[in-house]
């Protein structure tokens with residue numbers, strides 16, 4: 004009996020690596036600690052009613068952001084481990100198999116479980132406030148999206164300690180990702196983790212498209228929306244059409260692995276190249292999905308801190324929307340070397356170069372907005388100013404890569420690695436940081452310490468260039484991606500050491516940020532009026548943090564930058580807009596179904612990974628039961644009475 | 660959320676369907692299903708012709724569903740559903756045509 008248990012455990016848990024053992028122990032200990040704290044302070048009920056079942060977009064946003072920062076930590080540790088391994092030739096810090104797992108999980112986590120949820124967190128917190136709405140269009144679905152993402156991400160992450168990590172790269176190209184190349188469970192964790200969280204992403208995309216089109220405050224025309232809202236719309240439209248492609252592609256891979264189909268195998272009439280073709284039809288739009296909202300954030304910040312209207316509003320809208328359309332027509336630039344012939348390559352090289360044009364337009368818009376503005380260098384503005392040159396260089400190396408014949412040299416070298424990290428870190432991550440710093444006072448009602456934020460800023464920026472500039476050179480010197488070690492006589496060591504130093508500078512920057520947050524909480528100072536930066540858009544017209552119902556009265560919008568115009572009018576001595584009488588506010592009720600349903604999905608996914616039908620089938624039944632339960636629940640909403648609104652408003656504004 | 664309907668009955672307003680249009684739609688969709696079925700079961704056409712027929716019937720079926728049951732024609736302006744549909748079709752076309760184009764050039768490899 005004991006032997007059997009032992010045998011099972013040694014298959015179930017990943018064993019034999021001191022690093023992983025350390026991780027297992029520390030994960031176990033932190034779990035125990037969390038459970039202890041929650042029980043000791045009797046916080047279980049609070050956790051359930053205030054957070055896990057909440058359908059409030061502001062709370063869901065905060066949960067997204069917390070989850071994504073945890074994922075940033077894990078992805079970052081992965082990155083540092085890889086950089087240590089590469090710092091010197093022929094190191095044996097990580098052996099080949101472990102290295103493969105780490106670069107795979109690093110890539111998946113950073114894009115799907117760090118960038119995407121950080122982006123969704125900002126969508127959730129900002130969009131309803133900016134368009135003057137009281138929640139998103141489908142609050143229940145919103146909560147479901149979050150929990151699907153969360154449990155999908157957890158399913159992916161447990162593979163690290165249970166069953167074994169995937170190791171076929173972040174896009175899992177077959178035939179390596181087929182059963183023949185990856186017989187282990189890691190690849191199944193990959194498929195199920197991404198599928199489950201992918202459903203959540205698709206639902207979020209639909210939710211925000213509907214929210215933006217249907218729930219704007221009375222009077223707000225499309226061409227009066229804040230630029231961030233436009234960027235969210237373009238990103239979500241792209242999600243709506245790109246994510247189904249990912250789901251289908253991974254489903255076909257699942258059929259190959261689980262039922263022995265032959266879509267992408269080398270035998271039986273399959274073609275692995277088809278997978279590469281399909282996955283990039285999602286993959287290229289995906290990189291634009293994550294960068295577009297960053298463009299929106301920069302637009303808001305630039306105009307707020309230059310005290311000017313955004314230059315070229317219409318051209319910006321046009322650029323955003325055309326990027327989201329054209330991002331569907333460039334995918335083959337990721338496999339120029341596949342051998343599809345000169346015509347195909349020429350076509351996709353051209354489309355790739357063309358899409359760089361609307362991107363360039365935006366840079367000029369930001370520059371002209373700053374031109375002759377009264378610029379204030381707060382931390383959000385610093386991130387924005389640092390982003391512009393960084394992204395320009397990243398975009399230009401992208402254009403170099405899009406020259407198909409030249410790409411035969413650059414493809415899958417460190418040059419490519421440097422390119423996409425430059426656009427992803429210098430663009431996406433810097434952008435979301437800028438947004439986080441900018442909207443932080445709105446989310447939590449207090450400001451972050453600016454001094455520590457500037458330290459973090461400089462460490463991130465200097466670290467970034469020290470880490471990635473050498474990688475361009477390494478790529479041209481012939482260093483290919485995904486190698487776990489190299490010979491001494493390649494001459495790659497000096498640049499690799501510099502690169503590793505840069506990575507650790509960014510690690511230090513992260514610590515500065517954690518310190519900054521901790522410090523600001525310790526010296527908590529309530530932010531009195533809701534308008535932390537003398538802002539322009541509606542979210543700054545209400546108290547921070549926003550009350551449950553956001554707006555006691557729905558704002559009546561008459562112009563772009565409505566709140567700014569209103570402030571100008573009041574300053575000029577004109578009367579403020581008249582206040583309509585308060586009315587009871589219609590709100591959605593909290594629900595535990597999204598959480599429970601996502602647990603069921605997790606169970607089903609875990610069952611399929613291990614091929615335990617006794618677990619998978621009840622999981623799926625649970626999902627169906629949750630859907631039924633939701634369909635038959637009628638008591639899903641309530642009204643906040645007027646006197647309660649009056650009391651809340653008086654308490655919030657009374658401190659003024 | 661403001662648009663939530665607590666009272667079930669007015670959830671169906673303004674859909675503009677009539678008994679007549681539903682019946683016509685129903686008949687159309689049945690006929691479009693039966694034609695390929697009959698052709699296939701009785702081997703009436705050769706292989707290519709059958710495939711083409713099935714594809715044509717499928718596209719018509721799609722149109723019937725959209726017009727008679729999804730009320731795509733009755734949508735008020737701005738016609739977001741129609742726009743989404745057209746964009747979706749464009750993407751679909753890109754996926755299919757693009758893949759065929761890329762993969763046929765790639766036959767060297769398979």
Ligand code: HEM
Pocket residue numbers: 290291293294336337338355356358359362397398399400401402404405406410413414415419422423426427430431
């Ligand atoms: C001016 C705009 C851009 C151009 C012209 C461009 C061009 C390219 C090209 C041609 C490749 C393929 C190179 C190869 O595999 O050999 C590539 C790879 C990549 N790009 Fe870009 N890019 C641009 C912007 C972006 C942005 C904004 C992002 C993300 C936010 C991004 C993320 C990536 C990623 C992740 C890869 C590599 C994925 C992989 O192979 O694993 N790019 N880019």
Ligand SMILES: [Cu+2]
Pocket residue numbers: 286287290333334336337
């Ligand atoms: Cu691309």
